Structure formats: structure tokens, C-alpha cells
Amino acid sequence: MNVGRLAASVYYELTNLRYATRIFVAHRLSSRATYSYTPLARTTLIIEANTLTLRSIAQIVSSYTFGALSTISLVLSESSGQQILNLGDGANWYDHANFTAVLAFAYGFTPF
Amino acid sequence: MNVGMSTPDPRVSLADNAVVVRMNHAFGHGDRIGNLLMSRAGSGNHYLATAVDGQYTMFDERLALSGFYARSATDGAGAGGMANVNLTWASQDFQAGVRYVDVATTFDPQLGYVPETGIVSTNFFASYTPFVANDLVRQLFLDSSVLRSTNRDDTRVYDRYNFGGSALLMNNAFVSLRLLPAVEEVGAPFKIAAERITVPAGHYDMMVGQFSIDTPPRRTLEGHLGYTTGSSSAGIGARRTRASA
Secondary structure: OEEOOEEEEEEEEEEEEEEOOEEEEEEEEEEEEEEEEEOOEEEEEEEEEEOOOOEEEEEEEEEEEEOOOEEEEEEEEEEEEOOHHHOOOOOOOOOOOEEEEEEEEEOOOOOO | OOOOOOOOOOOOOOOOEEEEEEEEEEEEOOEEEEEEEEEEEOOOOOEEEEEEEEEEEEOOOOEEEEEEEEEEEEOOOEEEEEEEEEEEEEOOOEEEEEEEEEEOOOOOOOOOOOOOOOEEEEEEEEEEOOEOOOOOEEEEEEEEEEEEEEEOOOOEEEEEEEEEEEEEEOOOOEEEEEEEEEEEEEOOOEEEOOOOEEEOOEEEEEEEEEEEEEOOOOOOOOOEEEEEEEEEOOOEEEEEEEEEO
16 A cells, blocks of 8 residues: 555455365465654564464564665564474474663774 | 564574675676675674675676686585586577586585585576567466485485466466475475474375466555465365465
């Protein structure tokens, strides 16, 4: 969906997995929305969940690009479910919520 | 998709320091030569990989010969190399090519390059993409490919085939139908679905079919609808329906 400065998308996937006598029905949701204040300044909201891999994540990314492609960005992220360190422990996709915040700065320059 | 998610045993942790240096020189007309250096130090053994790559084109850049050679060195694990050569032809209605990859058993791909080592892989592909421009269809895309990977003793890892047909309609909607037969030799059992399903080692004859339709792009509202069904000779089957807007 593209409406003015807002671009948004939503993706849904239904999986029916049959293995011997077992059947798994899983859902996957992936959505994101980007609001562009200017062509070089934007905020993106990302929400994803997958009941097959039992993981989910919500993330907000704000970035501003200036000069010779220098960028400052703030990433706020909360993930849950089965990650590398607790894979196979029986946790559901909404368990073990883990919050991280990253402030990053990249300086761009060109010698030419 | 799956931002912030990684595979089990990623070999690299946040405590590591990784350096990647890439240099490339373009001569024009698609000709180029470059070099890549990757280094990791920290939680595990020190790792270093280097590669040189290049491309040379002929016949107004329609015929391209490209490739790279890479070597890795890991403390305590010795050195290993891999090579890739590509020959591709691209004209308006016809594209074709062949890719060859040879990965030594001792090559360490911990910062990328390849998912498997100790294999030789050959890929042939061709497509025919004529502009039709009748009342309904603007362009057709007919493509097929064969990908064969073997161990270094010439035993099969997998044979994968692709037969696809797509059409770009006059209103820019896109319709696609694809068949993906394959023969897979799984050498070691692995787990999927958050380790709830174990796929045992063995021989698998696979057949996957896909259908999708995309509404015209660059509209206020865009949509995608897809359906995938697959089954194997070992009793594993899956159906996947996806929709996006």
C-alpha cells in the first residue's frame, strides 16, 4: 500500500506440513510500515511472527542520511521465541522476550 | 524477512571482531577485477579469507565470462580453496549460461561464500523471454535450469531441476507457474520446525509445484497470491498458501 509518505505491506503465509502421521499447521505474518518525513529521513515499523519456527520480532528503525551518505540510525528491537541459545527448549513464539536498542552512526566520505 | 534471526551454530558471535575489505576496479564495458579480504578474531580461532574475482565481456557485453578464486585459513584447521567460473549469454529474447563451483573439503566458509564444502556443482540455465504484445500478454518468460552437485568422489548430493513459465500481462499484472523436481541425498539427519521434526538421512525424490499472481505494481494497493505444494517419496508433504498486500 502506497499512500503519500506512508508505504506499508503485510504478508501472511499458511503452511500445512505433513510428516508421517503428524500434521503441523503454521502461520507466518510479516508486516512493515515506512513513513518518510523527507526522502532521507524515515521511520520503519516491522512486526514478524512465525509459528513454524516459533519466533517473532518487533522492530522500529529510524534513520537520517546526510552529507556524503553519512547515516545516523536508532534501532529498537524486541524478539521472542526460540533463538539460537534456546533452540528446541519447547518455548512458544511469544516466550523469552528480549529487548535491544542500538544507536549507530556511519560517516560517509569520498576522496574524489 | 526474518530480521534478527540466524541459523544455529552461526560460528560468529557479537564478541568477535570482523573486518571486510573490498576493492574493485571497473574498466568499462562490464570488465572488472577485484579483491576481497575477510578476517575474524575473537571467541574462536583466528580466521582469514581472501579472494580475487573478475569479469570479461565480449559481443557488446552479451557474452560474459566471470569467476573468482578464494582461499581460507583458520588457526588449527589448515587452508582450503574454492573456485567459481560463469559463462553467460544475454540478449533481448534469449539468455543462457553455465556455472561451475568447486569447493575443497578444507575450505572454511564461516563468513559466507558457500553453505556446503567438499562439493562440485554445475548449473545450466536458459530462458526465452519474447515480447508478445497481444491484447492480453505483454511478455512471456519461459525458463529452465539443471543444478547438479556431487561430492568429490562423484556421488550425488542433489539434482535440482526448474521448469517455469510466467507472463507479464498488458496491465502489468504477473502470473507464474513453476515445477521443481529434485533428487536429494541427505547425508546426515537434520531438524526443522524449531527442532520438532527430524528429517532422517536418506534418498528423497521431490516434486514441488508453485503458482502465483501479482497485481500491477506502483498502485495505491498492490497484492500477491501464491500457492505451493510439494511432496517427497519419504512421506513428507507440504502445502503453503501466501498472500500479501
